[in-house]
């Protein structure tokens with residue numbers, strides 16, 4: 400005789416709350432982001448282009464990729480847009496165009512102008528001429 404009463408077999412079945420709350424209601428995503436419920440108090444926003452952050456509240460810095468290059472200053476101008484202010488001597492949407500410093504005809508009539516860089520040009524005299532050079536970029540304002 401072992402003295403013990405028969406112990407009923409007990410099985411405890413634990414369950415997670417099957418009714419996991421909908422973490423997308425109310426919608427935590429801003430600016431048109433799409434919410435996905437990822438479990439218990441977890442959610443994920445898929446942000447539209449131009450926005451980032453866990454709730455899509457951050458306006459992406461459109462200057463991060465340095466779209467204005469080495470010769471421009473970029474300003475984020477809103478959603479998926481930026482503007483470039485070019486350094487002196489450069490032009491174009493992305494400031495990659497070296498301004499033609501000979502366009503204004505800075506050399507005297509018989510001299511040939513050569514654009515030598517940003518805000519730089521030089522005038523060369525044709526063979527046989529001397530003293531034709533009237534202006535240089537040093538003398539010209541700008």
Ligand SMILES: [Ca+2]
Pocket residue numbers: 419420421422436437438439440441
């Ligand atoms: Ca949930």
Ligand SMILES: [Ca+2]
Pocket residue numbers: 449458459460461475476477478479480
């Ligand atoms: Ca932006």
Ligand SMILES: [Ca+2]
Pocket residue numbers: 488497498499500514515516517518519
């Ligand atoms: Ca130039």
